[in-house]
Amino acid sequence: MTFIIKPLVTEKMNNVTEKFPNRFGFLVRPEANKLQIKKEVEDFYHVTVVDVNTMRFAGKRSSRYTKAGLLKGQKIAYKKAVVTLKDGETIDFYSNIK
Numbered sequence: 001m002t003f004i005i006k007p008l009v010t011e012k013m014n015n016v017t018e019k020f021p022n023r024f025g026f027l028v029r030p031e032a033n034k035l036q037i038k039k040e041v042e043d044f045y046h047v048t049v050v051d052v053n054t055m056r057f058a059g060k061r062s063s064r065y066t067k068a069g070l071l072k073g074q075k076i077a078y079k080k081a082v083v084t085l086k087d088g089e090t091i092d093f094y095s096n097i098k
Helices: 011-019 034-045
Strands: 004-007 023-028 049-057 061-066 069-074 078-085
Touching: 004 034, 011 023, 023 034, 034 049, 034 078
Parallel strands: none
Antiparallel strands: 004 023, 023 078, 049 078, 061 069
């Protein structure tokens, strides 16, 4: 079972990576713990992980008005992980884009 869903490539995460060149963000499964995230990042990207910080985000209720009336729903809950690598190591997310 894979715990990493996708890397976070957002403007906010890019600012963190510019300030701290050895930190990278990932969207992970809510049931994943720090040890599982660390092992999977090390195996997949062949780097040494020093630290893992996680953040949980609750799903929020949302509603909007349309021609058909009021639509109600809920956004999904998710978990973010910020991984700190050993000095001098990096991950290139853009290497296999064609």
